[in-house]
Amino acid sequence: MRARLTPFGELHSEILKPRSSLKSLEQILAEKGTIEAVLKSIGKTRAVVDKIGVVSRVAGPAAIVLDVSLSAFVIQQASPGDRSRVAVREIGGLVGGVGAGLGGMWAGCASAGLLASPSLVLPVVGEVTTGGACFIGGILGGLGVGWLGRKAGEVAGEEIYRISNEVSEFRWVAAK
Numbered sequence: 001m002r003a004r005l006t007p008f009g010e011l012h013s014e015i016l017k018p019r020s021s022l023k024s025l026e027q028i029l030a031e032k033g034t035i036e037a038v039l040k041s042i043g044k045t046r047a048v049v050d051k052i053g054v055v056s057r058v059a060g061p062a063a064i065v066l067d068v069s070l071s072a073f074v075i076q077q078a079s080p081g082d083r084s085r086v087a088v089r090e091i092g093g094l095v096g097g098v099g100a101g102l103g104g105m106w107a108g109c110a111s112a113g114l115l116a117s118p119s120l121v122l123p124v125v126g127e128v129t130t131g132g133a134c135f136i137g138g139i140l141g142g143l144g145v146g147w148l149g150r151k152a153g154e155v156a157g158e159e160i161y162r163i164s165n166e167v168s169e170f171r172w173v174a175a176k
Contacts (some may be wrong), residue, residue: 009053011106012134015113016127020064064098080174089157096153108141109134 005013023031025038032038073089078086116133119126 006056007106009056011109011113015117015130015134035170037090067094067097083174085158085161088161089154091159092157093150093154096156097146097150100149100152101142103147105142105146106139107145109138111141112137 026037029035030039032041071094075083075087075090113130113134116130119129
């Protein structure tokens with residue numbers, strides 16, 4: 001079941017229940033008695049985990065589309081003389097923000113889940129606490145590190161533009 005998960009989903013599943021604690025088919029069959037009972041019991045997920053997955057699948061791409069749209073608007077609104085510089089800065093910011101945001105989500109989930117993992121000794125409450133910490137840590141890590149990555153990408157874009165104008169004879173010109 002975990003083979004189809006995203007990296008973030010797989011990390012969340014590992015925090016809730018590590019692979020090493022999963023039972024083999026033989027152990028489940030011995031516990032349940034019949035293959036029919038095993039088939040009825042496997043593949044059930046927690047409703048909270050399903051909802052988190054649905055929200056993440058929609059919110060993540062929607063945020064990227066929003067960021068691309070806003071960057072395109074900023075580029076379009078720039079004066080014709082600055083449009084090339086603004087485009088390079090915005091594209092650098094997009095690349096830096098998306099890349100750093102993905103890494104920040106993973107690191108935030110792992111860090112917060114690790115901090116809350118002692119609560120796993122409590123049945124039900126521990127899983128919800130650790131899973132919630134992973135989710136919130138992922139959101140905060142993605143937003144915070146993504147923002148830093150965007151700022152770093154914008155600075156890198158500005159520098160690339162400046163260096164390309166100083167070093168080469170190549171000049172950015174607006175299309176007519």
